[in-house]
Amino acid sequence: MLPTTTEMQMPYSDIVLDTVPETEIPHARFTSGLFIYDEVFLNGRLLGRYWSSSGSIRPDMHFRWANWYTEVAPKLPADAFSLALEGETLAGGWQWLGAEECADPSGFRGEGRPVRHARIRLGHERRPVEVAVHMRLDGSPFMIRWLEITNKGERPTAISAVSPWSGLIWQHRCAEHTPPDCPSPFELAYTHHFNWGEEGDLWWEPLAEGTKVVDGGHKGRSGWGRPAFLLRNRANGELLWGELGWSGNWCMAFTCTKDEAGGQASLIFSIGPDAADPALRVLEPGETVRTPYVHLALFHDDLDACVQAAHAHVRHTVMPAQLPGLNQRVEANHRGYICDRETEAGLKREIDIAASIGAEVFVVDAGWFGPEPNRWGANVGDWYAGAWLAGGLEPISAYAHLKGLRFGLWVEIESIGQAARLRQEHPDWILTRDGQPVADGRALDLSKPEVVAWMESEIVRLIRQYDLDLFRLDYNTAVLEGGNRVYRGFVENTLWRHCEALYGLLDRVRARFPHVIFENCAGGGGRLDWEILRRFQITEISDWMRAPRGIKILNGLSFSLPPEVCLRTFGTETGEHVLDGDLDFQLRVAILSHPIFRGISPTLEELNPLLQARIVHALDLYKNFIRPMLPECRVFHHTGLLPLFELTPWCVLEYAAVDRSRAVVGLFRTADIGEDCYTLYPRGLDLGRDYRVTFDNLRETIQCSGAALAQEGLRVYLPTNLTSELLLLEEIRRSY
Numbered sequence: 001m002l003p004t005t006t007e008m009q010m011p012y013s014d015i016v017l018d019t020v021p022e023t024e025i026p027h028a029r030f031t032s033g034l035f036i037y038d039e040v041f042l043n044g045r046l047l048g049r050y051w052s053s054s055g056s057i058r059p060d061m062h063f064r065w066a067n068w069y070t071e072v073a074p075k076l077p078a079d080a081f082s083l084a085l086e087g088e089t090l091a092g093g094w095q096w097l098g099a100e101e102c103a104d105p106s107g108f109r110g111e112g113r114p115v116r117h118a119r120i121r122l123g124h125e126r127r128p129v130e131v132a133v134h135m136r137l138d139g140s141p142f143m144i145r146w147l148e149i150t151n152k153g154e155r156p157t158a159i160s161a162v163s164p165w166s167g168l169i170w171q172h173r174c175a176e177h178t179p180p181d182c183p184s185p186f187e188l189a190y191t192h193h194f195n196w197g198e199e200g201d202l203w204w205e206p207l208a209e210g211t212k213v214v215d216g217g218h219k220g221r222s223g224w225g226r227p228a229f230l231l232r233n234r235a236n237g238e239l240l241w242g243e244l245g246w247s248g249n250w251c252m253a254f255t256c257t258k259d260e261a262g263g264q265a266s267l268i269f270s271i272g273p274d275a276a277d278p279a280l281r282v283l284e285p286g287e288t289v290r291t292p293y294v295h296l297a298l299f300h301d302d303l304d305a306c307v308q309a310a311h312a313h314v315r316h317t318v319m320p321a322q323l324p325g326l327n328q329r330v331e332a333n334h335r336g337y338i339c340d341r342e343t344e345a346g347l348k349r350e351i352d353i354a355a356s357i358g359a360e361v362f363v364v365d366a367g368w369f370g371p372e373p374n375r376w377g378a379n380v381g382d383w384y385a386g387a388w389l390a391g392g393l394e395p396i397s398a399y400a401h402l403k404g405l406r407f408g409l410w411v412e413i414e415s416i417g418q419a420a421r422l423r424q425e426h427p428d429w430i431l432t433r434d435g436q437p438v439a440d441g442r443a444l445d446l447s448k449p450e451v452v453a454w455m456e457s458e459i460v461r462l463i464r465q466y467d468l469d470l471f472r473l474d475y476n477t478a479v480l481e482g483g484n485r486v487y488r489g490f491v492e493n494t495l496w497r498h499c500e501a502l503y504g505l506l507d508r509v510r511a512r513f514p515h516v517i518f519e520n521c522a523g524g525g526g527r528l529d530w531e532i533l534r535r536f537q538i539t540e541i542s543d544w545m546r547a548p549r550g551i552k553i554l555n556g557l558s559f560s561l562p563p564e565v566c567l568r569t570f571g572t573e574t575g576e577h578v579l580d581g582d583l584d585f586q587l588r589v590a591i592l593s594h595p596i597f598r599g600i601s602p603t604l605e606e607l608n609p610l611l612q613a614r615i616v617h618a619l620d621l622y623k624n625f626i627r628p629m630l631p632e633c634r635v636f637h638h639t640g641l642l643p644l645f646e647l648t649p650w651c652v653l654e655y656a657a658v659d660r661s662r663a664v665v666g667l668f669r670t671a672d673i674g675e676d677c678y679t680l681y682p683r684g685l686d687l688g689r690d691y692r693v694t695f696d697n698l699r700e701t702i703q704c705s706g707a708a709l710a711q712e713g714l715r716v717y718l719p720t721n722l723t724s725e726l727l728l729l730e731e732i733r734r735s736y
Contacts, residue, residue, distance in 0.1 A: 011139030013114045017099045021060050025069065026096050028120060031055070032137035035298045039080050042073050044092045046080045046122065046133065048167040053238050053300040077255075078268045080167045081133060081147060084160040086490075087278065090124055097121035097130070106136055106144065106293070108317050108534075113138040128153035141297040142241075142313045148290050151283035156488040158279035165294040166270035169240060170233055175263030177235035183208065185235040186256055186267050189641060190214050191556070194225035197544035199525035200556025201225075201644040204232065207256040207267070215251040215274060220479030220495065221522060222247045222529035224542075228560055229254075230306075231267070239299045239306055242271060243560065245318075245531030246292035247502070248495035249274045249482065275493035276481040282492045295530060304683065308634045311562040315631070318530045319565065320510070322537055326469075326517055328564050328594055328627050329406065330619055332359035336571045336599020340367045340374040344389055347396045353600050353607065355403045357615045358623070361470055361517075362400045363408035363596075368393060372419045377476070380412045380442070381420035383458050397466045408470025408519070409462060413455050414502070415477045416444050431483040431494070442477045447485065447497040456505045463513055471513075473506075473536075475522040499531075506535040519567075525557065533565075538594055541566045545574050547581030547722045548670035551589050551651050552642045559637065563593050563655065564630035570615075572599030581722035583614055584697070585668060588724050591622035592653060592666050621696070625728055626664050629657040636683045642670075649674030656684020660706075665727040672721040679713040682706075682729060689731050696726035703732060 014031040026041040027049075034055040039048045049068075050058055066072060083090050104110070104117035120133040132148040145165045151157050174185040184206040193201040194217030205212075216223040227244035229252060244250055251274035257266045273280055273292055281289055295313070299306045322328070332354030338346045342364075351362050370379020373388050385392040393409070400407040416423050416430060418441070423430070429451050431443035444451050463471060482495035510518060520527065520536035524543035533539060541561070542553045554568055570590040580586055590596070600615070601607035638652035651670050656663035663684045685691060685706040693714065694701045704714075709729070716725050 011113050013116045013137040013139045015101050015116050015118045015135075015137065017101065017118060020069070023069070026099065028099060028118065029057070030118070030135050030137055030143060032139055032143050033141045035141050035143065037143060040073075041094070041096050041120075042069060044094045044125070046094065046120070047073055047076055048080045051169060051298050053298045076168055078167045078270065080165070081131075082161065082163040082166050082270060083131065083147070083149065084162070085127055085129060085157050087160050088127070089161070090127060090129075093125045094122045094131075095125055097123050104136055106134070106146070108136065108144065109321070110138045110317065113140070113316075123152075127157075129157070138317060140313055140317070141299060141309045142295050142317070143297070144293050144295050146291050146293045148288050149283065150288040151285055154285055156285065156490070157283050158490040158492065159281045159283065159289070160278060161272070162280065162291055163270040163272035164291045165296060167268065169231065169267050169269055170236070170238075171264070171266035172236065173263055174235035174265045179234065182206065182234050184256060185233060185265050187232040187234060188212060188254055189230040189232070190228070191216075191225035193644065194219065194223055196224060196523055196526070197542060197549075198644060199224050199528070199542045199544075200553040202556040202559060203641045203643045207254055209256050209258050211253055211255045213251065213253045215249070218249045218274070218276070218481055219526065220249065220482050221475065221527045222250065222532065224524070224526050226528050226560065227252065227271070229271075231269070235265075237300055239301070239303070241297045241299065241306060241310060242269070243295040243530050244271050244292055245295065245529055245534075246273050247499045247527055247529055247532045273496065275495060277484045277491050277493040279490040279492040281496040282488050282490050284488070293531060303640070304634075304636050307559050307637065310560055311635060314530065314533070314560070314565075315562055319533050320518075320535070320537055322631065323515065323517060326406070327537070328630055329360040330358060330622070331361045331363055331408070331567070331594075331596040332357075332600070333363045333365050333596055333598045335365040335367070335573045336597075337602045339573065340376060342367045342386075342388060344391055344395055348399050349603060351396075351400050351403055351405065353604050354597065355405060356604060356607065357597070357600060357612060358619045359405060359597060361406040361408055363410060363470060363472055364393065364396060365410040365472070366412070366474070368409075370417070370419060371421060375419055378417040378419040381416035381422035381444075383411060383413075383462060393466050397468075401467070406469035406517075407467065408472055408517070409466055409468055410472045410474060411459065411462060412474045412476060413459060414444055414446065414475055415442050417442060431479060432485075433481065433483050438479050438483050439477045443479050443483070445483055445494065446501040447483070447494040452501045452505055456509060459505075459509050460512065463509075463516060468516060470517040470519055472519040472521060475527060503531070503535070510535060525553075528557070528561070538565050538567060541568070541593075543574065545569050545571070546576045546579040547585055548651070548668070549644055551668045552644050552648075552670065554589060554593055555637060555639070555642055555651050555653060556644070558635055558653070559641070563633070563635060566593040567596050568593035569596050569598050571597050579722075582724070583611070584618075584726070585722055585724040587614065587618040588666050588668070588726050591618050591626060592655070592664070595619070595622060621726070621728070625662070626655070629655065629662060632658045634658060634684050638680065638683075647671040647673055650678050652678065652680065654682060654684055656682075660684060660686040660689070661731040663729045665729070666724060667716050667718065667727070668724045669718040669721055676717060676719040678716050678718070680716060680727070681711075681713045682709050685709060685729065691729045692732050694728040696728065
């Protein structure tokens with residue numbers, strides 16, 4: 001199989017800051033890989049001039065011939081960013097203050113890549129405000145953009161709305177290029193459902209003429225529907241991938257315009273934070289704030305290649321480096337049989353069971369803390385061991401380490417429960433909206449520095465006191481529109497300050513404990529944006545465990561997130577066991593991600609030896625065949641985007657080693673419809689090599705050439721719903 005266009009890209013980046021030839025019009029061109037984004041400053045507006053996925057620079061003569069500067073640009077309906085202060089949209093009226101290339105201040109990883117960074121500075125003629133437009137490139141297909149907004153006035157002001165990156169993406173002829181049955185040349189993929197247990201519901205929707213707005217349901221967090229999109233141009237084959245790095249409420253909009261008579265269409269986008277209150281963020285005189293980051297990539301490639309580029313960006317730019325020797329360790333979590341019934345003897349028994357199957361990390365989850373037994377949700381905020389753990393957690397940590405397991409602990413540090421002593425001592429720390437408690441008073445107000453200082457000190461204490469190897473942060477409180485307050489004469493929503501405070505707190509704690517694994521969770525996958533993930537090595541992607549939705553959630557989220565960072569659970573914690581899928585189905589979902597076990601057996605004596613053998617076999621495959629290639633594996637979604645709530649017969653995922661020496665393919669029967677046989681054409685192999693193919697169900701092995709596998713395929717027969725097959729493909733190395 002030949003490498004794709006995206007795979008062949010060298011890490012090349014370039015920045016040009018000059019003027020349009022024969023004019024004084026400021027011009028900027030940014031190149032990262034084959035992606036070019038070009039903009040000009042004209043008549044008080046920063047405007048996107050063109051986007052290119054081919055690396056080809058467009059000659060200025062075409063813009064002159066089309067009278068672009070005099071006739072087209074003044075009519076463009078969207079600038080390259082948008083900002084409103086105190087309810088006034090500052091469209092137009094900007095003044096050019098300069099542009100320069102300078103060191104990258106963002107803190108994104110860029111080891112071994114040609115990282116370049118530029119800043120365009122603008123002032124406004126009507127408002128005392130300056131904006132610095134930042135662009136970061138590193139030679140990959142993704143560019144990162146953000147704004148710095150400075151209040152240059154003598155009184156406070158307030159950001160009402162902001163989109164760090166917006167504007168016209170496509171405007172071209174489409175009638176002769178678009179399939180006749182397509183209602184639109186443009187299609188949008190986004191997470192269509194926004195509620196708990198509905199993560200990863202990613203699928204294509206044609207964009208009708210008009211404006212499509214997606215806001216994730218305003219859950220008070222980035223949410224179970226992620227602030228991300230894919231835009232597909234059916235007329236020219238390009239795909240634009242966008243991600244907003246933001247953990248509060250957000251909004252993205254897409255405006256499609258059609259000229260049926262002229263056979264043309266255009267598409268405009270914007271994306272940014274959102275709030276129900278007049279002020280997103282108040283700025284003091286002289287204060288500078290940074291907006292959320294926007295990550296964009298423009299491709300002309302197949303979707304698999306785009307996914308692999310996104311995974312490379314997440315692995316090497318967004319998320320922290322995995323800790324050597326600690327990456328992708330098999331976890332066991334106590335919440336399976338002793339939920340809210342924690343005792344020292346019971347937790348030690350859970351550790352023994354975890355060790356018996358080959359788990360490598362043991363995590364004590366919710367239920368270990370607070371004043372009242374069996375009420376973990378009401379106890380949050382009191383982070384001391386409950387009376388039912390008379391010896392504290394120190395003996396549990398020590399026992400886990402004695403058994404050869406790392407030790408981790410669950411904390412929901414942003415919340416304050418009804419039974420918590422903290423709530424009685426600090427009622428003023430409760431988040432409020434219009435003077436009333438938010439989420440029944442269960443949320444802490446992170447706009448207060450003293451609250452953030454207490455949270456940080458508690459995390460530091462817990463890591464030290466219990467000798468933690470892993471810190472698991474959860475966030476189950478739904479604050480919806482968030483809190484607000486009257487501040488400096490404005491009604492300010494507090495979600496922006498919540499995010500700022502949380503990011504800063506986590507950055508400081510991680511710097512103090514560089515050898516601790518940080519694990520993200522938020523009611524499952526309720527906070528999966530790329531900015532919160534900059535602070536975690538692994539993340540829960542959903543609390544939903546049951547088939548077939550569990551594998552479809554992994555399928556949907558593994559478009560944006562590489563599988564090795566995505567926790568998937570095997571066990572008994574949640575209900576509806578009748579919809580588990582067969583035993584191997586359940587185990588294979590877990591080992592095709594980052595496996596975590598919640599509920600293996602009530603006791604070691606009651607552990608079914610047949611069940612134990614299947615678990616041990618699955619983990620042996622994970623540790624020895626799958627895990628070694630996971631950190632750089634290429635993911636192929638053979639069945640594409642799968643709506644969660646539509647019946648689909650199959651879900652097929654392939655992970656291939658980057659050197660094409662091996663691959664694993666999970667084939668899952670997800671509904672009793674369609675054909676019982678699936679013909680698999682592996683995509684991640686080398687056509688010129690030979691491979692050994694093992695069918696895990698049959699325990700049989702055959703030998704095939706890469707060419708035969710790719711061209712003739714393998715037929716897999718699964719007549720029964722909620723069953724699966726696992727194929728292991730490994731190069732046969734010849735010795736001559």
